[in-house]
Amino acid sequence: QVQLVESGGGLVQAGGSLRLSCVASGIIFGLNNMAWYRQAPGKQRELVATIARSGSTNYADSVKGRFTISSDNAKKMVYLQMNSLKAEDTGVYYCNTLPNRAYWGQGTQVTVSS
Secondary structure, three states: OOEEEEEOOEEEEOOOOEEEEEEEEOOOHHHOEEEEEEEOOOOOOEEEEEEOOOOOEEEOOOOOOOEEEEEEOOOOEEEEEEOOOOHHHOEEEEEEEEOOOOOOOOOEEEEEEO
16 A cells, blocks of 8 residues: 655745655555655646656756755655745645656645745
8 A cells, every 4th residue: 555655844934945755655666756746826736856766857947956856765765855945836745656646645835935
């Protein structure tokens, strides 16, 4: 059974940093690409960052240069280091596989005040 538990969100001023964590169970990391997604108020969920099985990473243009995705396969953890946060980064952040599975965790709220 897949379980995804995100944490690390919070309220931060613009320009600040947060580090999100996700622990995944029921997923074989070595066989799956992982990703962070976010959903801003009133908007659809969007893909933010991905990390492939090879370790290669990709980012949405809006976060490139500010966010860094990483993983620890032994711990089944995925991280998202977010620097230079902007108000438009506000939303609920989720981790999932890429492509995403139907199951979503509860997400972690990130609120950036301007």
